Amino acid sequence: MDAEILGLIVGSLVSLGAYSVLIGDNPISKITENIYMGILGGYIFATNWDFINKNAISKVANGEPVYIISILLSLMLLGRLKAKYLWISRYPVVLTVGVGLGLAMRTTVMADFLGQIQATLLPWNSFNNIVMVIGTCVTAAYFIFTTQESGAYKYINRAGRAFLLCAFGVAYGQTVSFRFELVIGRLVSMLDPRVSMYTYAFIVIMAAILIYGYKTNKIEWYTGR
Amino acid sequence: MSIIDKLLNIDQRIIFFLMFIALAFPILNPVILPMAVQDYSRKAFEFSDSIPEGSIVLFEGGLGAATYPQGGPGMVAQIYHMLTKGVKIVFFSIGTEQNVWTMKAIETALDKLPAGTPAENGVNWVHWGYIAGGESGVGSLVNDIRATVSADYFGTPIDDIPLLESVNDASAFSAVLWWGGSEGSMPYGIRQISVPFNIPITGMCTTNEVPNFSPYISAGQLQGLFGGVRGSAEYEYLLHLPGPALGQAMATNFGGLLWMVLVILGNVMYFIQRTRGEA
Amino acid sequence: MSERLYKIQLPIFLTALFGILMILEHFFQMPSVVAGFNVTMRSFVTIVSAAALMLGIIFLTIAHVRTISEKKSEWYYSIFYIVSLLITAGLGMVGVRNESFLWIYNNMTSPIGAALYSLTAFYITSAAYRVFRARNWSASILLVCGFIVLMMLIPIGAIIFPPVVPIGEWLRSFPSSAGFRGMIMGTSLGVMGLGVRVFTGRQKEHLGIREERAGGE
Numbered sequence: 066m067d068a069e070i071l072g073l074i075v076g077s078l079v080s081l082g083a084y085s086v087l088i089g090d091n092p093i094s095k096i097t098e099n100i101y102m103g104i105l106g107g108y109i110f111a112t113n114w115d116f117i118n119k120n121a122i123s124k125v126a127n128g129e130p131v132y133i134i135s136i137l138l139s140l141m142l143l144g145r146l147k148a149k150y151l152w153i154s155r156y157p158v159v160l161t162v163g164v165g166l167g168l169a170m171r172t173t174v175m176a177d178f179l180g181q182i183q184a185t186l187l188p189w190n191s192f193n194n195i196v197m198v199i200g201t202c203v204t205a206a207y208f209i210f211t212t213q214e215s216g217a218y219k220y221i222n223r224a225g226r227a228f229l230l231c232a233f234g235v236a237y238g239q240t241v242s243f244r245f246e247l248v249i250g251r252l253v254s255m256l257d258p259r260v261s262m263y264t265y266a267f268i269v270i271m272a273a274i275l276i277y278g279y280k281t282n283k284i285e286w287y288t289g290r
Numbered sequence: 291m292s293i294i295d296k297l298l299n300i301d302q303r304i305i306f307f308l309m310f311i312a313l314a315f316p317i318l319n320p321v322i323l324p325m326a327v328q329d330y331s332r333k334a335f336e337f338s339d340s341i342p343e344g345s346i347v348l349f350e351g352g353l354g355a356a357t358y359p360q361g362g363p364g365m366v367a368q369i370y371h372m373l374t375k376g377v378k379i380v381f382f383s384i385g386t387e388q389n390v391w392t393m394k395a396i397e398t399a400l401d402k403l404p405a406g407t408p409a410e411n412g413v414n415w416v417h418w419g420y421i422a423g424g425e426s427g428v429g430s431l432v433n434d435i436r437a438t439v440s441a442d443y444f445g446t447p448i449d450d451i452p453l454l455e456s457v458n459d460a461s462a463f464s465a466v467l468w469w470g471g472s473e474g475s476m477p478y479g480i481r482q483i484s485v486p487f488n489i490p491i492t493g494m495c496t497t498n499e500v501p502n503f504s505p506y507i508s509a510g511q512l513q514g515l516f517g518g519v520r521g522s523a524e525y526e527y528l529l530h531l532p533g534p535a536l537g538q539a540m541a542t543n544f545g546g547l548l549w550m551v552l553v554i555l556g557n558v559m560y561f562i563q564r565t566r567g568e569a
Numbered sequence: 570m571s572e573r574l575y576k577i578q579l580p581i582f583l584t585a586l587f588g589i590l591m592i593l594e595h596f597f598q599m600p601s602v603v604a605g606f607n608v609t610m611r612s613f614v615t616i617v618s619a620a621a622l623m624l625g626i627i628f629l630t631i632a633h634v635r636t637i638s639e640k641k642s643e644w645y646y647s648i649f650y651i652v653s654l655l656i657t658a659g660l661g662m663v664g665v666r667n668e669s670f671l672w673i674y675n676n677m678t679s680p681i682g683a684a685l686y687s688l689t690a691f692y693i694t695s696a697a698y699r700v701f702r703a704r705n706w707s708a709s710i711l712l713v714c715g716f717i718v719l720m721m722l723i724p725i726g727a728i729i730f731p732p733v734v735p736i737g738e739w740l741r742s743f744p745s746s747a748g749f750r751g752m753i754m755g756t757s758l759g760v761m762g763l764g765v766r767v768f769t770g771r772q773k774e775h776l777g778i779r780e781e782r783a784g785g786e
Contacts (some may be wrong), residue, residue, distance in 0.1 A: 068672065070743045071676075072672065072675060072676035073676075074616075075676045075677060075680075076676050076677070076679070076780075077680070079677055079681045079684075080679070080680045080681065080683070082686040083680075083681045083684035083685050083688070084684055084688070087303065087686065087688065087691055088303060095484065095633075095643070095646050095705055096649050097658075097681055098619050098646075098681075098685070099525070099646045099647065099649035099650040099677060100649050100653045100677065100681070101530075101653075101677075101681040101682065101685065102321045102629070102650050102652070102653075102667075103649060103650040103651065103652065103653025103654040104461045104653045104656075104657045104674065104677055104678045105653045105678050105682070106626045106629060106630065106653075106657075106658070107620055107626075107628055107648070107653065107654045107656065107657025107658035107659075108386065108387065108657055108658075108661060108674050109386050109623075109625075109662060110623055110626045110654075110661065111424065111657065111658050111660075111665055111670070112386040112387075112389075112420055112660020112661065112665055112668060113386065113620070113622045113660055114411050114419055114623060114661070114662060115420075115621045115661075115665045116421075116422050116615075116616075116619045116622060116762075117616055117619050117623075117735035119440055119441050119445070119540060120438070120439065120440050120612070120616060121616045121624075122614065123440060123441075124440055124565040126317050126574040128727060131446055131609060132596075132616075134613065135612070135616040135617065136612060136616070136622075138615060138616070138617050139617055139619075139620030140620075140745070142617070142620055142621055142624050143624070145624065145628075145777075146628075146631075147784070148780065148783070149315045149346065149594065149784075150717070150783050151777055151780060151784065152575070152576040152580075152781065154777070155580040155776050155777070156580065157617045157621075157656070158580075158621075158752055158775055158776070158777070159580045159581075159583045159584040159587070159775070159776075160583070160587060160610065160613060160614060160617060161479055161617055161621070162428075162584055162588075162767065163583060163584040163586065163587030163588040163591075164426050164587050164588070164591055164610055164611060164614045165424075165425065165426045165583075165614065166588045166708070166760075166763070166764045166765075166767060166768075167587060167588035167590065167591025167592050168425060168426055168429040168482065168588065168591050168628050169425060169760050169764070170483035170488060170591075170592055170594070170760060170764040171591060171592045171625060172482060172485060172592070172748075172762065173481060173757040173760050173761065174757070176477070176480050176481045176484075176485040176511065177477070177481070177754065177756070177757035177760075178757040178758065178761075180485065180509055180511055180753055181505060181509055181750050181753055181754050182416075183509070184505070184508060184509030184510065184511075184750075185625070185750065193677065193679060193739075193742075193743050195471065196744055196747060197746070197747050197750075198747075200601040200700060200705075200743070200746075200748060200751070201612055201747045201750045201751050201754075202751075203747045204596075204750070204751025204752065205750075205751035205754050205755060206751075206758075208751050208752055208754075209754075209755050209758060221514075222631055224764040225621065225751070226707065227707075227710055227754075228744055228747055228748040228751070229541070229751070230707050230710040230711050230714070230748075230750045231456055231710055231711075231714050231744045231747075231748055232501060232744070232745040232747075232748025232749050232752070233711055233714075233742065233746050233748075234343075234711040234712065234713065234714025234715040234718070234745075235714050235715070235718045235740055235741050235745035236498065236501045236502070236691035236708060236745070237714075237715040237718075238714065238715040238716065238717070238718030238719040238720075238721075238722065239497045239499075239501055239517070239598045239718060239719075240574070240693070241546075241549055241690075241694075241697075241715070241719050242497045242498075242520075242691055242719055242722040242723065243360075243472075243496050243497035243498035243544040244498075244686075244687065244689050244690035245313060245542045245546065245549075245690050246359075246496075246497060246518050246519045246538065246542060247356055247359075247360070247656020247683065247686055247689075248309075248310075248313050248545070248687040248690045248691075248784050249317065249359070249360075249519070249541045249542065249545075249689035249691060250356070250357075250358070250359025250360055250519075250538065250683060250687070251536050251680065251683045251687055252313060252314050252317050252541075252683050253317055253359060253534070253537075253538060254359075254613070254680065255543075255645045256314060256318060264307070265720025271747070273544045289572045290627065296698065298667030302695040305691070305694055305695045305698060306694075306695065309690065309691055309694050313690075323724045323725060323728060324724075324727075324728075324729070325724045326727055326734050328738065329738055331743070334600040337766065351689060354682070355678065355679030355680070355683045356682055356683040356686035357681045358679075358688065359683070387674070387678075387679075387682075388621075389674070390671065392675065422615045422616070422618045422619035422620065423614050423615035423618040423619075425643060426611065426615070426618070427612045427615045427618065429611060430608075430612055430614060430615055433611065435606065436609070437608045437609065437611070437612040438611070438612050438615055443666075444570045444598070444666070462609055478629070486595070490728070493765070495723065500741070501745050501746070501749055502749055504741055504742060504745065504746040504749060505746050505747075505749050505750035505753055507742075507746075508746050509622075509750075518723060533676065537723060540724055541720070542723050542724075543630065543723050543725040545690070546719055546720070546722070546723035546724075546726065547725065548694070548695050549697060549719065550716065550719065552694060552698040553696060553697050553698065553701055553712070553716065555698070556697070556698045556699065556702065557701075557702055557703055557712075560701070560702045560703075560704075565683075
């Protein structure tokens with residue numbers, strides 16, 4: 066059998082295993098989840114090892130001894146394994162936190178703060194511009210200032226909440242569509258005409274196993290709504 | 291228990307089953323309907339089309355296993371678009387699994403290219419593979435490439451790659467194409483590359499993230515955006531490059547309709563209960 | 570040397586030093602020594618971040634090994650984790666472009682990951698049916714905006730009610746965009762505030778002091 070077809074068949078089997086959790090927690094879904102975590106863990110471990118090998122160990126071997134420090138810092142993270150030595154792991158952590166915060170702070174001022182303020186300074190010559198200016202101001206006020214609702218501020222607060230709710234509503238609608246796209250992406254592979262027969266067969270086999278499990282009380286039937 | 295109570299307390303597995311059927315049915319029986327091109331997609335396409343021949347673009351491939359089916363066809367179209375225009379591409383990924391999917395998209399695009407299109411690895415494109423560190427990794431990469439990456443995805447040393455001869459920071463790039471998928475990493479590109487180096491940026495994210503990035507589009511910091519499978523389908527349509535995205539975009543129809551029917555039904559029953567004083 | 574100095578104070582000072590050097594470099598011309606130091610530190614961060622991910626996997630594996638050795642409830646599932654991890658990591662250590670390694674990844678992890686990630690489509694629908702109600706004006710805004718945008722996104726929506734496309738695009742480009750813009754500005758202020766707190770030692774969560782105390786007790 067062609068490796069691609071075999072891959073699609075295996076993919077279909079394990080996907081059904083993952084989807085079986087929709088019926089309720091069951092042994093098939095738990096095995097699938099553990100296999101997934103194991104393979105993903107192995108993959109992340111190997112890929113990051115390859116990255117360190119390529120960008121630190123090889124550099125040391127090619128005459129850049131300064132990268133020994135990065136390897137030592139990486140090893141210092143192992144201090145996390147025991148509370149007594151946890152302080153050793155602080156040094157690599159402060160490096161990542163310090164550099165990360167510095168990089169984020171220096172650019173967020175221009176891109177996210179001043180850039181967005183600048184984009185809000187629109188002429189009041191159209192309805193859309195007015196919506197944009199008022200919306201941004203009231204939302205920022207609602208988001209940033211937490212103060213008691215009284216006087217005129219009460220109305221600003223309510224308007225800010227309305228704009229935020231609109232934003233969340235839009236994000237919700239988009240999210241629903243995104244989730245459907247995820248299922249469709251998987252179903253396209255599972256229902257590929259070359260492997261769909263296997264998919265149907267796996268559904269029947271899994272259903273038989275689960276029905277047997279539920280009938281004999283070996284698997285607990287989920288009774289919530 | 292009234293019928294309304296029974297309907298509202300229906301076992302959720304029945305809803306799951308109905309949704310499964312609604313999403314699977316159009317895949318087995320595809321129907322193609324006319325579809326409008328969204329404004330954000332058109333802007334992103336027009337920007338991509340305006341990148342001059344011979345320039346080099348930086349391409350972040352952030353699609354993973356779950357998001358590749360929706361964004362992959364669009365990513366293939368973008369790579370195809372750039373290479374047929376004679377634009378050179380430097381790929382990288384900030385996720386471990388994403389770098390494999392980026393490679394898959396490159397291979398698919400290369401297979402689709404018209405005969406004779408220059409697409410030599412190391413000359414017309416290069417894939418750096420996985421760069422660790424998230425936003426800090428991006429910051430490190432674009433400020434000094436050789437200090438961050440020593441070899442490409444295939445293990446070729448950076449100094450042996452002709453395309454990178456005169457490239458050591460982001461100033462060598464004419465544009466950034468950030469196919470971030472569901473990473474939520476688009477602001478990394480804007481903060482670390484686009485704003486400090488004054489390089490225009492566009493790209494793709496999953497459908498759910500489009501609203502989060504819409505302020506960047508209206509601020510002119512993002513030149514446009516392809517959102518999810520619909521964005522991919524629109525790219526294929528605008529580029530006249532038929533692919534799998536259109537069929538998948540159509541497959542959302544029944545799922546979407548079922549969701550809307552259920553929400554309307556739920557609300558109608560709620561109002562009936564409320565008028566009866568039960569809710 | 571006091572224990573507090575090298576365990577707490579020096580790490581706080583170094584966090585501030587690394588961060589401030591990164592910020593200064595962006596706004597001012599720095600001596601080449603400082604610029605070179607920053608470049609090296611940034612590349613070190615990528616290495617340490619990769620090592621941190623490896624450490625995460627080590628921690629997870631230790632937890633599974635403990636579950637098996639102490640025969641905790643459902644311990645046998647952890648065997649699947651350990652076996653899968655050993656096979657994949659072993660093949661990957663031979664070479665990350667090794668065909669067997671990539672085959673396992675592409676045909677097992679990818680489909681399961683995609684399936685697990687997509688489960689929310691079902692839960693989100695069931696939850697919408699049960700609780701997404703126009704109970705008051707705030708919930709109604711959320712419901713109406715979500716409904717219109719979903720209708721705009723599905724191709725059949727434009728056939729059922731054509732104006733839904735311009736209305737949905739307007740909602741996304743203006744009121745929703747204004748809402749998200751306010752949030753972006755708020756979070757950017759938050760990032761700056763957090764940075765100042767971390768650099769001045771007022772925020773010390775990243776040092777893991779609580780975990781150290783909990784482990785030492």
